[in-house]
Amino acid sequence: MIEKRKKDLLLPDKHATKILVIDDEDSIRDGCRQILSRTGYHVETTGDGLSGLETALKDIYDIVLLDIRMPGMDGLEILRKLKHEHDISARIIIISGYGTIQMTVEAMRYGAHNFLTKPFSATELKKAVEDALDRHERHDRDTIEEKLSVLIGNSDYMKELKETIVRIAQTDSTVLITGESGTGKELVARTIQSLSKRSDKPFVPVDCSSLVENLMESELFGHARGAFSGATHSREGRFQMADKGILFLDEISNISLNIQAKLLRVLQEQEVPRVGSSLPDKVDIRLITATNQDIRAEVESGTFREDLFYRISVVPIDIKPLKEHKSDILPIALHYLDIYKKKHKGKAQRLSEEAKKSLIAYNWPGNVRELKNTMERLCVLCENDVVNLSDILYYGQNGGIKVPVVDSLSGKMTLVDVEREHIGKVLRHFNFQIGKTAQFLGIDRKTLRMKIRTYGITSSRET
Secondary structure, three states, X not given: OHHHHHHHHHOOOHHHOEEEEEOOOHHHHHHHHHHHHHHOOEEEEEOOHHHHHHHHOOOXXXXXXXXXXXXXXXXXXXXXXXXXXXXXXXXEEEEEOOOOHHHHHHHHHHOOOEEXXXXXXXXXXXXXXXXXXXXXXXXXXXXXXXXXXXXXXXXXXXXXXXXXXXXHHOOOOOEEEEOOOOOOXXXXXXXXXXXXXXXXXXXXXXXXXXXXXXXXXXXXXXXXXXXXXXXXXXXXXXXXXXXXXXXXXXXXXXXXXXXXXXXXXXXXXXXXXOEOOXXXXXXXXXXXXXXXXXXXXXXXXXXXXXXXXXXXXXXXXEOOOHHHOHXXXXXXXXXXXXXXXXXXXXXXXXXXXXXXXXXXXXXXXXXXXHHHHHHHHHHHHOOOOXXXXXXXXXXXXXXXXXXXXXXXXXXXXXXXXXXXXXXXXXXXXXXXXXXXXXXXXXXXXXXXXXXXXXXXXXXXXXX
């Protein structure tokens, strides 16, 4: 059922397909309208070139049937304006009673999809339209699937998430993405952008939790020269940078009530109050926000404005933690195994059955981010083709060891044993280069040297 709904979503219904016929001959216009309307298409016609150009520029049509020779403005000039100057999405089929090879080549160069020579039959007309739609739909379907491929997983939940993303990407509605840390909220936001009409425009991410309170207003809205001490020149904020594109505010619950009030006004007026300037900047942005907090609870407690909450949550998306769609764990793990074994030239090629069971059984408090990091560590440290249980170290999202790996064949391992073994493996991988080892482990050089002395690790331990 889910697959069918997704297919229906990706392939436009014939009755929703809109066709515009631009031709100064009444018989051609009426003939095309009757044939295509009976087939099930929605057809509009005009006999004037200038009127046809203005109508086609609305960019609401799937197909435009365009005559070459018309009074006022000829078809090739209209084609050039539609495709070269405005790049409308419709497929354009040229129709003419004066077809020549040179004219056909010129029309194709300007962006025409096909060429019909008058007089043409009903069968030829329908075939040309169906061919244009089929190629258009096939291209769209392939493009959509390609852009959705960054979201790994085939569970019913993932299929429904992808379906939701495809649906809302076509709108300009404000989106609120909620979910635990590490679930991939920014990846979902970027996927929405890649499938939207703003895909070729800026995507500007902002981590609200990292912005200093007294500089947050300037960071978001920009400032004019002399607005405050040290403002030696005007600077654009993130809103201005995202003009015509998408602004992604991550961890939006961290912004103060003062900034919340100004953000609400920006969304209502589509104007940005640059600090130190009396004239606001006009912007055209689509806003996507995200948080790992219970924002409804914050509204109830008074730390987040209720009116802003309703403004940003027009379309809510809740990302489930990885432990709630466990069937996606192995596909995600294998995806990153393939990436990191190539990046680090690792020996690991596949997972043992015990390793697979362990990955599935673990609760993944750090979600996909933790799984990704676990697979990267594994590809650096594993010294065998097959990844065994003893090769896996689970690190929680806060960076500390949460679950030491116990190899049932060798008996219990203490946390000290795990850390000693882990540091030794990383040192061997990086040929005892202290700097690279410390960077990979996430500790400073002094701490690493201290642990090397404490554990008595020397280069002679390398095998």
